[in-house]
Amino acid sequence: MTLRLQPVRVATGFEEEGMLVFDNEQRLVAVLTHLSDQYDAASGHWFVEAGFGRLGGKDHPTFADLQTAQTWLARTLAQGR
Amino acid sequence: MRNPGRKNLAPDCNLLIRKLESIFTLSDGERQALLSLPAQATALKENQDIVREGDSPSRSCVIVSGFACSYKVTGQGKRQIQGFYIAGDIPDLQSLHLRVLDNSVGTITPCRVWFIPHEALRDICDRYPRIGTAFWRKSLIDAAVFREWMTSIGQREAYSRIAHLLCELMVRLRAVGLAEGHSFDLPITQAEFGDALGLSAVHVNRIFQALRADGLIETKSARVNIPDWEKLKQAGDFDPTYLHLEQEQAAA
Numbered sequence: 001m002t003l004r005l006q007p008v009r010v011a012t013g014f015e016e017e018g019m020l021v022f023d024n025e026q027r028l029v030a031v032l033t034h035l036s037d038q039y040d041a042a043s044g045h046w047f048v049e050a051g052f053g054r055l056g057g058k059d060h061p062t063f064a065d066l067q068t069a070q071t072w073l074a075r076t077l078a079q080g081r
Numbered sequence: 082m083r084n085p086g087r088k089n090l091a092p093d094c095n096l097l098i099r100k101l102e103s104i105f106t107l108s109d110g111e112r113q114a115l116l117s118l119p120a121q122a123t124a125l126k127e128n129q130d131i132v133r134e135g136d137s138p139s140r141s142c143v144i145v146s147g148f149a150c151s152y153k154v155t156g157q158g159k160r161q162i163q164g165f166y167i168a169g170d171i172p173d174l175q176s177l178h179l180r181v182l183d184n185s186v187g188t189i190t191p192c193r194v195w196f197i198p199h200e201a202l203r204d205i206c207d208r209y210p211r212i213g214t215a216f217w218r219k220s221l222i223d224a225a226v227f228r229e230w231m232t233s234i235g236q237r238e239a240y241s242r243i244a245h246l247l248c249e250l251m252v253r254l255r256a257v258g259l260a261e262g263h264s265f266d267l268p269i270t271q272a273e274f275g276d277a278l279g280l281s282a283v284h285v286n287r288i289f290q291a292l293r294a295d296g297l298i299e300t301k302s303a304r305v306n307i308p309d310w311e312k313l314k315q316a317g318d319f320d321p322t323y324l325h326l327e328q329e330q331a332a333a
Binding site: 013039042047 | 281282283284286287290291
């Protein structure tokens with residue numbers, strides 16, 4: 001599955017940047033936040049701020065880089081089909 | 082009646098008594114009987130299991146120092162922390178009557194614990210029925226705490242959920258003399274708060290920052306100070322009734 005990313009600012013209260021993530025039918029599937037420098041070991045990582053459909057629920061993993069986050073999102077979405 | 086290798090509770094502390102007396106009035110005789118319970122002292126490292134789900138222990142443990150938690154791991158490998166335990170708590174008292182443990186108890190920090198044989202606990206409950214009643218009351222209060230946690234996790238906003246848990250820990254630590262004013266040591270990590278409250282470590286981090294910015298807590302390494310207790314209680318929608326403390330500590 002090819003995901004499309006669109007940069008966005010996320011109102012987490014900490015001026016963080018992020019990405020809207022769309023699937024190949026242009027449906028919003030997730031919002032990723034690029035964590036600022038307040039999170040100790042997780043700073044700079046990508047956090048699944050919100051997920052929809054298959055990505056919904058309580059799981060909010062963080063990933064060291066954007067590519068790894070996309071791979072996980074694509075794989076999780078594929079499992080749902 | 083000395084049992085080699087075992088001590089009794091008296092020389093080290095009477096935290097169990099202090100804990101029970103925070104919820105139940107004991108007579109001198111009952112206090113003495115509790116102090117003479119045989120117990121095996123053990124020092125445990127951090128993040129070490131005390132008992133595991135599926136175990137059928139023949140003893141229960143009293144936390145003497147440090148922080149512990151009960152937890153369960155889902156089929157997907159996620160940990161739900163079901164409660165935090167501090168000095169004087171008996172996190173696996175239920176194993177006295179339930180043959181197989183349905184959850185695990187592990188340390189968060191290094192802990193000193195006393196293991197008391199079930200045989201001795203049964204015996205003291207037979208000889209002193211009011212001690213049995215005190216344990217029953219303690220178990221009912223544990224259930225009240227679970228009900229409160231369920232309400233928090235299911236219905237309170239993340240910000241209130243954390244404020245509520247901070248209030249609970251403050252009152253419980255104070256009941257066993259481990260808080261000075263509204264200051265206490267809190268060696269629970271943000272990831273552990275998350276596992277307890279159904280929040281990600283990232284959310285917990287943000288909420289702690291917000292609580293600090295709002296002047297509800299002050300932190301310095303593991304030390305937490307609550308500058309305005311009423312305000313934190315309000316933020317956490319916290320009413321200490323469910324802890325059923327006998328003394329005025331409930332009002333803190």
